[in-house]
Amino acid sequence: MAKSKFEYVRLFETEDRCLPNSWIVVRVDGKGFHKFSTEHDYEKPNDLRALSLMNNAAMSVMEEFKDICLAYGQSDEYSFVFRKETQVYSRRSAKLSTNVCSLFTSAFVYYWSEHFPTSKPLYPPVFDGRTVLYPSNQNIRDYLSWRQADCHINNLYNTTFWALILKAGLTPVEAEQKLKGTLSGDKNEILFSQFSINYNKEPEMLRKGTILVRRKVPIALPDGGTREKSQIVQQHTDIIGDEFWNENNHLLTIS
Ligand code: GTP
Ligand code: MG
Numbered sequence: 001m002a003k004s005k006f007e008y009v010r011l012f013e014t015e016d017r018c019l020p021n022s023w024i025v026v027r028v029d030g031k032g033f034h035k036f037s038t039e040h041d042y043e044k045p046n047d048l049r050a051l052s053l054m055n056n057a058a059m060s061v062m063e064e065f066k067d068i069c070l071a072y073g074q075s076d077e078y079s080f081v082f083r084k085e086t087q088v089y090s091r092r093s094a095k096l097s098t099n100v101c102s103l104f105t106s107a108f109v110y111y112w113s114e115h116f117p118t119s120k121p122l123y124p125p126v127f128d129g130r131t132v133l134y135p136s137n138q139n140i141r142d143y144l145s146w147r148q149a150d151c152h153i154n155n156l157y158n159t160t161f162w163a164l165i166l167k168a169g170l171t172p173v174e175a176e177q178k179l180k181g182t183l184s185g186d187k188n189e190i191l192f193s194q195f196s197i198n199y200n201k202e203p204e205m206l207r208k209g210t211i212l213v214r215r216k217v218p219i220a221l222p223d224g225g226t227r228e229k230s231q232i233v234q235q236h237t238d239i240i241g242d243e244f245w246n247e248n249n250h251l252l253t254i255s
Contacts, residue, residue, distance in 0.1 A: 018091040023134040030076030031126040045158035053115040060107035074151035074209030101129030204236035
């Protein structure tokens, strides 16, 4: 078929294939969720409805993209880890980030009413998305450790900050002043001595974030037998230490 004289503009499109043999991470993050969470009356410091909606949206992404072997979420962000050898969209970076981000955002809106039954979003929420490559197993582990450490640091701060405001009646400026320069031990001490909160007993989902992995689970058959089915399961465990990776050593081994 003859090509139009305009066809040449296609050549302006740039090649953005991700390097082979590297872990591909797509991270989505809510745009301006400080404001969005306030305007939608998110509970402080953590809103379980909002976190379960984020997990629901992430499950939709993992159901669609079978090459995502693990996802990690906290606050208004989710990271999706594709198998090192994935060939989905020929590893094109923009295809991966835009499809993941678009599906995540639409699922967030689609499932909103299941988690917030009495309200509607006041405006369309926005998530940004980016693709980042990690060449070694150590790099991908360090990436996930970085996000989980961030979850811990922010959650300990926010738990103490909001206890000072909601339970001790401090203003946000006073609470910020009180926490300025404090170490994690100091915040643990404030929580325990002033509010009888043992931070280590706070729900794991809040302290550790959410990990989504695939597990083979036995399904009962009508004839009494069983067959294995892959299911996405949620965990709220530590992913910084070795235990999780020893238990899930298939994740880091190329099949
Ligand atoms: P950009 O990502 O740069 O657009 O800014 P942002 O306002 O989204 O901030 P960021 O992503 O750094 O942080 C997410 C913000 O979302 C937090 O600072 C909180 O204000 C808010 N947030 C996330 N989860 C919760 C929650 O469960 N409860 C409440 N109250 N706020 C939350
Ligand atoms: Mg954000």
